[in-house]
Amino acid sequence: MATQATPRITRAPHPTKSRADAKHDSQAVVTGWASELSGRILPYGSNTDDFIDALLPCSTPYRPMSDLSAAFTAYKPAPGKEIREYPHLCRGLKAIVEPFPSSIKPEFAVTHLTKLSFPFDAFVKHHHQTSPDISVSFPGKSIRPIDWQSIAMVIEVKAEEKDDPFPRRGLKNVRTVEQLAKNARNLMLAHGFLAAYVVGIYGNSVRIARFDHTCALVSKAFNLKVGGAKTLQKFFWHFAHPMVGNTVVGADPTVTPLDAGSQEWVKSELRKANARNWPRHMSELRKGRRVEVYDEKTGRCVPYLLYHVVDVNGRLFSRATMVWRAIEDTRIWRDGRLVANPACTTVAKPRILKEAWRQLIRTAEAQFYHRLNEKIPEERRYGLPKMVCGGDIGVFEYRWWKDSQKCSPRRKRGRRISGPPGRVHSAVPSPLLFSSMGSSTSPPAAGVSLSSDYIPQEGFPLPHPLHQTYSWRLVYGNEYVHRERSHMRMVIDDVGRPLTEFVSTREMVRAMRDAIKGHELAWKDAKLLHRDVSVGNILIADNPEGNDFIGFIHDFDYSSMEDDGIPDECDGGPAKSASAIDLAQAYEIPEDLARKKEHTGTFYFMAIEILTEPGVIHDAHHDLESFYWVLIWVFVRHTNHGDYRGKGLCDAIFKFGSDESSADAKSGWLERARFNVPGNKPLTYLLEELTALVLYHIPTRRRDARRTLLTYESVLEVFDKALAMDGWPENDWRPCELFKTDGRTGIAPILATVPDEAAYSNDGSVFYKNPVQVLLTATGTRPPKPKVVLPPPPRTAPQLRGPMTRSRARAKRAIAAVMEEDEQDDCSSRSLLVTSVQPKGSKKPRRE
Structure with missing residues (x-):
């Protein structure tokens, strides 16, 4: 029988009952977003340069370009004249990026009258529309047509500095931050971003915010007309020069949009397979993706083409689960493009791909599937799906990153991993440095031997992991690792339709x-x-x-397992993530506590x-x-x-x-x-x-x-x-x-927590048996880690001080309290910023 109590913590998300629940001013929406944001907006950096250098690592160092003193002269914000100033602000933004090469120059468009629906049509009825004041395109791309597929960033504008919501209390300010948060949520869902950047302009005061799936980090405010033009120019330069991938900072380097060729290949394969109702699933094919699925049992990455969204969790700070119909990409790379593999005679089989951001203190869902495979023979399996491949890509990166911290002589951090010399964004990853990878059915490359504990020889080229959030640790140190989330993908063999x-x-x-x-x-x-x-x-x-x-x-990520003597490795799969092990050891947290952190269920x-x-x-x-x-x-x-x-x-x-x-x-x-x-x-x-x-x-x-x-x-x-x-x-x-x-x-x-195309090329998405290139296509040199004045821990979260100063029972109570606060569902109007930077000599945290 079950042996673990369910703490009385807030309810989890659930479906919307009616259209009324999705209205902008409904109680469900207002309460949900207030709860979603409460205590999860964190100030970061002693100044904006620190914020940019730390959170937007750049492959090509920024150098000031031209005289920007007159860029925003025409912009004169005043109460009641906010909309009139949008065009002037937009022209100023265009002026600061004018010196950029055309290949990375973004476009800006005033979009306050453009109604943008939720990124996926099947779920529009559950979410109200948004209208960003100014939308920003991908570097070197057009912003037309204006939809989420062509928008890389948004800017929200208010008339006065007093409209800056971050240091202030009250429902009005919560709703101002809600605007930024919804835009960030939509960007992350539309593009599969790991983190989204949004800008808030309040009179002449500017803030930059970085959202991921656990919290938001907000910069110090800076003045648009007193050095602010240069700061914004630096920000857009860094944003367009990621150290990994080929698009923008925050984009997932294991994800590429489906180009026209890939879309046609998907249709052809589904037609051959005579897949059930496949024409119905083509309505939003242009929003599909090609992703690499890290298989923790083999150490390989397997490419899949995602063509139809089955389910999406609309919460921002959450598991952010997405469920897709997908087929394995069996094509091979030839002459700089993906082509059908003549040696592959199997017909593509539609499968279910699920990706989510699990809490580090939770058991990875893949482990539950390993347990099912270990304990239930194939001939007895009934009413249960079967996992084809998958794992926690965040754990893989964490191991790689931790190994790189040892600074072994064989690891050269910051070296160019791929791409022709002098090119900021590598167009075609070099097969000379890493072995090319086909589908899971293709033979291994010569000399490549991978396993579940595989770690690349090249040093991890970033200051922190990409697929495992690091925001709380940046602000408060490793004592807050329990608040972080890790990115996982799994492919399920059985395909179904909703009940x-x-x-x-x-x-x-x-x-x-x-x-x-x-x-x-x-x-x-x-x-x-x-x-x-x-x-x-x-x-x-x-x-x-x-x-x-x-x-x-299906969907076992809230499940629990009884310990019945199963070894740590089930059917060859790693039983626990490195992060979970580190967390348990660091704070003497028993496993059962890590399994029951919140009021589970829908x-x-x-x-x-x-x-x-x-x-x-x-x-x-x-x-x-x-x-x-x-x-x-x-x-x-x-x-x-x-x-x-x-x-x-x-x-x-x-x-x-x-x-x-x-x-x-x-x-x-x-x-x-x-x-x-x-x-x-x-x-x-x-x-x-x-x-x-x-x-x-x-x-x-x-x-x-x-x-x-x-x-x-x-x-x-x-x-x-x-x-x-x-x-x-x-x-x-x-x-x-x-x-x-x-x-x-x-x-x-x-x-929120309501009870709970531009077609781009496949450049940079070669198949690799070695996951290094799949995960990171690094260029340039890692910037030095800035010295940051860190704020103290929030009042609402107890500070953990390590295993030497806390008893086991006290650690259990502290972690449980943190998790309760993390999932709290009240509509308090307390300050969204957890705390400000603590003044020197102050004994208590001070709120801004």
Whole structure:
């Protein structure tokens, strides 16, 4: 049985119930973003030069160009004249980049009247539009058409210096920062950025902010007209000269947009494979990507082409999970371009690629799949997906970076890794330095021997890892490593569609039954408890003829494993990340604490006891209750439920607000629910019987009541009897009427923490068996690390002082408190900046 208690911490993200929840001024949006930003905006750098040098390492040193004193003379900000000054500000920005070579010169456009929707069309209804004041193109690229695919950075403008939100309190200032945060979120999702840079201009005062998936670092304010033009010029120069990759600082060097040739190749391969509904998945192909998937078991990187977004987590400071349909890129590099491999005769198979940013104190999801593979033989596997390849690319980089810190003589940090001499951005990585890599089916290059613990010989060319956040450590040191996140990618063999896209209710019910069987198999055979059963984590298999099951449960990154003597390495895969090991050793944190850091689960589907009982141990019966709430969610939104409340039924059962109000609404539903689904007796029977089981399962204080916990046997018996009945209707799926647009409301989260093309070439994206070139295409010399005056730790987070000065129990309480603050969901209007730089001689942190 489960042995780990679930702390009473805030709810996790969940799907949006209706269009009203996505409006800019809705309570859900305002509360969500206020909670999202609270305590996660950190000042960094004693001056702006320090900020730029440390956070935007540059491959080509910046040197001041021309006289910039008159660049912003025409810009005269004043109250009520903000919009009138946009063109003058834009002309000033163009003037400071005019000396840049045309290949790296960005374009600027006034876009305050341009409504930009969420980057992916299928999820637009869950997020409101934004209108950045000024948008910035990629270096050397056009900003037309104006959409997120052509925008690399945004600038938000306010009329007066007093509008600078960072040192001030209040909801108005929170909403000002919210503008920057939403733009950063959209940039990161649209391009797969590892970090996004945005600029805020408040009268003549300017700040630069760097957002990643754990927090934002904000520069000191500087005056636009007193040296500020030079500072901005330096910033744009650094932004356009990354030490790795070929686009901008913050871009992922393992990601490239799909050019026209790659788009056509994807269509051709899917056509050959006769993939299910593949033409439907081509609507946003231009937004697809080519990514390298680091496989931790082999040490290799395998290229995949991502062509259709299945799910996306819209939170900024979060796991930021994205789920794609993808196929392996089996092409080879020839004469400077990717071409079909004549030796490859296999047909591309559509798969699911998932990427997310896990908390370092959580077990990597790949380890759960290793456990499933180790404990469940292939012939017994049912209702569970299978991982093809994948791992934590952040852990790989961390090992490489840590190894480089030893400064071994064989490692030459800062050397040019690839590209012709004199070229800032390498057009074609040199095959002379690193062996070229094809797909996972191609033979290894001669002389290349890789393994799970592989570390490149070349020194890591950056001051800090790219795919593992480092922001908290930069500001507060290694004592805050537990707040960081690490980037992971996994490829899953089974492809499915959302549960809410069923054809008939019988198909939906059977898919849920199969997912419950998979859940049972994982728990009983592998001692792996899912702990986040939701409508988004149950899929209907696209090709069920290859399996005995048509539905399966996936997304195990909130799961827990019991220690039953399995060795540290499961089926050859590393069991723990280096960061997690370092963290546990440094603070004497027991493993069970690292597994239970927050109130796990998706809010609307949480079991009533999880919502109402602090410290309750999350067990299998709680997940079984979550399956029931998933069924009810789909029932009230996508069937002819026949209830007199109509559209209001969903809101009556699934309440937004506190845990208590949600639990009360669910309990009331169980007491009073009556079912008579028109023309569907089997579904009526299933709902009546399951509701009775759940009613007697929930905790109660009535003396005459006897609680009977849900079991796999009791739940599956009801499902099996219902599926065996006659009278199931055909094609009875109904669109959700709570949204005016697409009626498929399956798994698109979310609003902040609301209870929870330009086509570019493939330059720089050669296949490599050696992950060095895949991850980093370095040029130039690493700038020296600046001396930074660091602010003290925030008041809201206890300061850890290492294992020698804290007891184990105290360390446990400190980490748990930090995690509670990290996921807090209140709408306080405290200062967004955690703290300012501590004045010399001051005993207490001072807020700006």
